Amino acid sequence: MxxxxxxxxxxxxxxxxxxxxxxxxxxxxxxxxxxxxxxxxxxxxxxxxxxxxxxxxxxFSTVQARSDYFRHFSNSVIISLGSTLLGLVVAIPAAWSMAFVPARRTKDVLMWMLSTKMMPPVGVLVPIYLIFRDTGLLDSRVGLTVVLMLINLPIIIWMLYTYFREIPGEILEAARMDGAGLKEEILYVLTPMAVPGIASTILLNIILAWNEAFWTLNLTAANAAPLTAFIASYSSPEGLFYAKLSAASIMAIAPILIMGWFSQKQLVRGLTFGAVK
Amino acid sequence: MATKASRAAARMMISPAVILLFAWMIVPLGMTLYFSVLRYNLLTPGANPFVGWENYYWFLTDPSFSAAMVNTLVLVGGVLLITVIGGILFALLLDRPMFGQGVIRIMVIAPFFVMPTVSALVWKNMFMNPVNGIFGRIATGLGFQPVDFFGQIPLASIIIIVAWQWLPFATLILLTALQSLDQEQLEAAEMDGANWTSRFWYIMLPHLARAITVVILIQTIFLLSVFAEILVTTNGGPGTASTTVTYLVYVSSLLQYDVGIGSAGGVVAVILANIVAIFLMRMIGKNLDA
Incomplete structure (x- = not known):
């Protein structure tokens, strides 16, 4: 009351x-x-x-002319969207199978996946940097996309898992009884019910990838630099620059600020791994 | 019921994720461990001889390391203190009936979506600059000597910036937890004559305990890796006044090109993070059973 x-x-x-x-x-x-x-x-x-x-x-036009906002913006879009979609391709099947065909070890696998997220990035900075340097992936969008996909993969799998687990298994069984194969089951039964959860997962992961500022700063120079690095280039002031810095900052955060307003609930679920709902 | 075929299919569907994460974890970590026992500097090409614990010895006995350890603890502890206490207050406030709650909530949460490089530079220039920053102007206007934030109190300045970014996170999670509290329980306590203080101590706080623990653990994981805020404001200085363990590893490996010592530092950082992670994992694991 x-x-x-x-x-x-x-x-x-x-x-x-x-x-x-x-x-x-x-x-x-x-x-x-x-x-x-x-x-x-x-x-x-x-x-x-x-x-x-x-x-x-x-x-705004000065900032574009001085440091090519649109190139950095498109790098940010490509890297954050790319890493999220790539992550989904790997994560959806994994989360699906853990939620609906749980095995004895499912919980251990989930916890192990989570533990990879606990590894501090500096622990692997040197080898990743050297591998990237030797394979030409340094300062490439592909390399950064893959790294961001990997660091966010545990979160994507966990979020999807907590959403999938809320879908009643009986509906899937009913579909199976009616003769639906695995493909039809996923395509026509599971997907429509899972779409809201998948959408939330995409939203949160784009935000996380967009704002990621360890790997994006250390693995890029000019070509693949996203907006985090674009802003960092304003850290050494040249004369009066408050207005330009402000315009650049607004241009870098506006897209995510707007998306963030729609994702408050998902944020709690995604970042606490279902521990707080 | 899961059939044999569906179990096989399930295993196939999960394997790409497992293989990728396993490779991501084992390959670089193995390399870090391997590099950490070599004398390996990118500036001196040639053989990289095995030196055993030498890199660890240099890293751990370097005076910068003890400074970095203290700074890391102060940074993490300071931000946690501000965000947890502030988060509880904010959550209690936002949970009360008011007009325009949605708009106010959005304003409180917004800083969390600002990328670290932006918030660090905005605070550094528009607020903490002793001449043109707002804090400096207020101090001068009131007749005080303005504080040179990054010269005099670099670590505290970084704590303020990072706390501003994470206070919304703590608020959001604690608010979510608070809203799941059974209102009837509170009303019953009120009718039995419990005043606000005792309702807070004996009903709300115990209910929030779990969420507070989650906030502390998750923030610790992220705060141990704070990097961009230091890079664009103080570069770890003056001296080592704002160097953390993460930043020290970055300096050794990517600025001094000492792969060996940088790797040893990386291993140390992994061990530190794992001590926190064990507690966090235990909590989340318990939740999975429920």
Whole structure:
């Protein structure tokens, strides 16, 4: 039973929580504002920036001209989409079989897969770097796609597994009784029921791959550099650059910020491996 | 019922994933172990003789290592402290009835979706820059000497940035856990005369205990690998003031080209992470049975 809450209490709660929300969001809000200012205005006192300066959209084209945003953007898209889809191809069959044909060792296999995610990347940085250097994969989109697929594979399998396990097995048995083969079973019965779970998995993994900043920084130079590296190139300032840095930052995070808003629930499930629902 | 044929099919479907992950884990890790006992520097080509524990000896007795260990512990501990306590407060606040809850929640959670390089650079320049940063301006405006964040308190500055990124994660998970709490239980306690403090201590906190543990363990795994935030702000400096174990391994292997010592450091990092991982795995494993 929900209790009736007076509007006064609700207003007080809203003010307190709203203040906190604005404080947390402020850095993002601030770069949105600065990205529409000229460089001279962007370094003025905050109140002057807000009330005594004009607006401009020049920064976005400057950033594109200075550091080729679109090439980095397309690298990010290719790498994050590619690694997610590649991961799905490997993970869907694995998660399907563990959820519906559990064997004695299924739990051990799942836990072992999870344990590979616990390995810190620096533990394998040197060999991966050397292998990539010797095979020409350094600074290639293919190499990065494969690495990101592998580091996110345990999360993809786990997420799919927790979703698949919620699909009642009886429906699959009924389909089998009606003469559906394995192919029909997966294609016509399982897939439609699993689509929401698969969609959530795709969403979360694109976010994780998009923001991954260890391998993307260490394994790329110019050709395959995604947006994480594009932003890192702004770490050595050249004159006034706040407005350009803000515009570049907004361009790098906007797609994921929007996707992230739709994926709050999936985030909890995916990153806690089903331990909190 | 699973038939023999479907079991065989199941094994076939799972094998690509198992083989890939096994290769991904064993091949590079084996190479790291192997390199860690060789004298192997990319700048001095030629034979890479076996030197046994020498690299470990150099890595572990290097004064940078003890500094890096302390820094890693302070970084992980500091961020955990801020995010867990802050996360509980935020979750309790957001769980109360209010107007526009969805919008407020989105604002709180948004920082988690900002890529590490962006948040580090934005904090470094727009907030922590002693001249043009907002904090510096506020300090000057109030008549104080502005703090040179990355010169005077580099590690604390990085802790602030990383905590800003992870506070939304803790909040989101604790809020999810809080919302699964049985409201009737709380109301019953209230009717029996329990005040808010005792309801919090005896009902809410025990209910959150599991979620808090999960937050701590998962964040620790990620925080041990914090890298980009250090790379674009302080480069581990001044001196070794903000060098962590992860960053030290990066410096040894990719900046000083010492594959041997870098690999030894990598092995040390794996061992450290595994100590945490064992606890995490045990918790998640228990959940699988339920």
């Amino acid at each position: 929900a209790r009736a809450v007076s509007n006064k209490t609700k207003t007080i709660n809203t003010v307190i929580a709203g203040t906190l929300g604005v404080l947390m969001f402020f850095p993002i809000l601030w770069i949105i504002i600065l990205s529409f200012k000229t460089e001279e205005d962007a370094v003025r006192a905050p109140l002057e920036v807000l009330f005594q300066s004009g607006w401009t959209t020049d920064n």
